[in-house]
């Protein structure tokens with residue numbers, strides 16, 4: 001019975017893709033590859049959980065969680081942005097490790113290591129098509145796909161989205177053309193923070209609500225971004241789905257299951273090798 | 288103090304890589320006229336252009352338009368004040384379409400005026416219209432230069448600064464760009480034209496400056512220099 | 527977008543974060559609300575119970591706990607500290623206060639070894655009490671043994687914590703916890719086909735899994751599957767599939783609480799609970815667990831290595847009241863906390879027997895080793911230390927089940943049938959450590 005694995009893989013993969021799109025928007029606009037992305041999502045989920053425990057209206061709690069991730073991301077962009085603009089891509093990425101550790105430290109300080117789950121009312125509603133699918137899973141899949149599409153359209157059509165693409169294409173020229181670089185960058189930090197918050201909530205409901213675990217989920221997300229060659233939203237979506245499905249399906253067979261957790265690395269490495277073959281690579285060049 | 292809408296550059300000095308490369312340049316550009324800026328390689332022309340655009344900061348001096356000093360202002364503020372720059376190398380947003388390139392440039396214009404602003408540019412460079420959907424990186428050098436000048440014009444600047452307009456372009460393209468620049472100036476825009484083809488620049492310009500080693504070494508009506516081009520060579524050699 | 531300036535964005539972001547932090551802090555205060563004690567601070571019977579603060583020369587006592595690095599066991603030394611504070615307010619050790627503090631090994635065995643060596647080298651430290659460690663019992667024990675330093679550990683998890691000469695845990699450990707679940711299943715007639723799930727960790731998950739298999743073999747129980755997963759696993763579908771395919775009638779989960787919760791969520795998602803009895807070891811016996819796994823898991827069974835936190839009984843009551851009076855409001859009131867408290871209490875009782883003028887590491891070590899027949903309603907059977915190369919005095923535990931989202935008592939004490947306990951049981955008898 002392979003169907004349940006495909007479904008679970010699609011759901012998880014779509015969430016990797018959703019996170020990946022958030023990372024990509026930020027990377028393309030500001031040149032910052034945010035390794036703190038998982039931690040942002042974790043913070044959003046933990047905070048939402050805490051507020052639900054406090055008997056806050058769940059929808060409100062989720063909204064506050066997402067807002068907090070947005071605010072954290074924006075704040076980091078505000079404080080570190082001027083410095084990040086002056087350093088190379090590798091230093092930028094390294095600086096975000098600081099963000100990851102900072103958020104993780106606060107989370108470990110605020111919350112102990114007890115079991116937690118983010119339970120949605122839709123978890124209990126489900127139907128069977130050879131395998132059981134819950135409404136939550138459908139929502140994850142639909143929301144992730146919708147947001148990826150909406151982000152594409154936003155970048156393509158909206159003035160600020162166009163400005164973001166202009167920054168990604170040629171920063172200096174874009175600024176000479178009158179783009180308010182700092183403002184657009186902050187907007188990218190905010191948008192990516194919000195996407196991180198949303199995917200953090202959904203990921204925690206589909207995997208584990210644990211700060212450390214969610215912080216490290218940045219790894220498969222990064223792999224999805226690699227598949228998108230650090231530039232393509234569609235490529236990132238496909239990358240996330242492929243990683244999710246391969247990981248789940250390979251876990252179904254005894255001969256491949258010990259290696260299923262290595263899927264993000266394998267997929268990312270294959271893509272890099274393939275691109276090297278065609279001599280179109282490296283982060284620096286892609287920018 | 289209005290200066291009659293002139294762009295007045297006074298005593299601009301620029302440091303690059305820890306070294307002063309422009310040492311106090313004075314230059315005045317008139318609205319509706321083309322001012323040529325000539326000079327050998329490394330004279331500091333591009334540095335002056337980038338400082339005018341706000342991309343690099345002048346270490347002293349002032350740039351005044353209607354009395355406001357623009358030194359130290361952000362590129363966006365300078366653009367809003369009415370100075371648009373076309374950097375050298377027919378630079379465009381390569382992985383965006385021609386239409387998007389123009390759209391980006393139009394973001395400074397109030398939303399409702401944007402389509403009209405883009406249309407105006409397309410009527411000046413009609414060749415761009417069928418290329419709307421193409422990626423700017425796939426255009427020829429001449430098409431890219433038209434697009435770059437077009438981008439500068441979208442926001443209806445009062446001054447247009449074009450660095451190395453014809454560098455690397457075929458003569459036929461240059462012949463196409465020359466009348467376009469004339470039309471732009473005729474419409475009241477002040478143009479500062481940096482050119483390696485002295486002849487082209489002097490034919491177009493009414494006033495001409497020449498820089499060498501970071502200083503203005505010649506300032507004369509373009510007509511005078513057209514008559515006596517050797518004056519330029521002498522000035523470069525002396526500097 | 528033109529309405530956003532960088533400054534206003536900063537102000538907005540900071541405002542949201544402040545509000546969010548505040549709301550979470552408020553939650554922390556409310557979140558720790560557990561069954562409190564009923565004894566007021568000045569009526570607590572700690573140590574000599576004189577009501578007079580001890581003012582003499584302090585006696586230095588330490589502990590090593592894993593408090594960060596993804597695991598937080600600090601509730602054990604926190605409870606020990608609370609009890610010692612209470613003792614110090616009540617005459618101390620015949621007038622001398624206990625100067626107690628613990629250090630965090632951050633889940634890093636190298637750090638554990640360093641801290642252990644530090645305590646071993648500091649002669650003023652007379653003993654260790656209420657340690658709680660997820661790692662490093664072996665390296666720590668090597669240091670202690672050289673320096674004649676002993677620990678009444680609150681909580682030990684890996685095998686090494688139970689096979690050490692100078693470390694004796696108050697808790698029973700995951701192996702006893704798991705085997706006793708199996709014994710409970712056996713009693714209930716539900717042990718026809720048992721599937722066990724655990725962690726693929728050396729000296730811990732493998733040791734527990736082997737315990738289940740050994741007990742099963744000795745008692746003719748059919749273990750239909752053993753699945754040890756990586757601690758970072760997230761995909762539980764293969765596991766659920768295997769459990770289904772195995773025809774298991776019951777499942778024993780020996781994972782940390784958060785992983786168990788994730789497994790249960792996946793089972794619920796697949797609606798695969800079926801008629802199978804699902805159980806887990808003491809790691810998920812926690813006040814919040816029931817509400818986290820939700821109504822689907824009504825009747826879920828867990829083992830508890832000490833008395834249930836909401837039970838009556840003299841020591842349990844004292845523990846709760848001491849925590850109310852001397853510990854932070856948000857300090858967890860869990861099994862680990864009970865264990866730290868009990869370690870401190872037994873240590874106090876033993877050291878009170880000594881001449882207050884002659885409290886040295888040597889005399890204290892002798893007093894600790896001499897603890898035997900220590901009864902408490904927190905335990906099932908008396909606790910003891912005794913000179914030995916292995917210590918697992920607590921090998922009898924209770925079972926609880928979730929009713930209306932909280933754990934309630936299911937069975938009273940079950941004595942462990944772990945075949946590996948043979949030498950420990952023999953020692954108990956021959957040395958007269960119990961009974």
Ligand SMILES: Nc1ncnc2c1ncn2[C@@H]1O[C@H](COP(=O)(O)OP(=O)(O)OP(=O)(O)O)[C@@H](O)[C@H]1O
Pocket residue numbers: 303304308326327328329330331332333334335
């Ligand atoms: N990015 C830079 N860092 C340091 N020095 C620079 C930089 N760019 C240019 N320079 C130096 O500044 C001086 C002026 O250069 P600039 O490009 O302004 O001259 P130019 O007149 O435009 O010459 P060209 O005709 O070659 O374009 C030169 O000495 C050059 O080496």
Ligand SMILES: [Mg+2]
Pocket residue numbers: 332333334375451
């Ligand atoms: Mg130049």
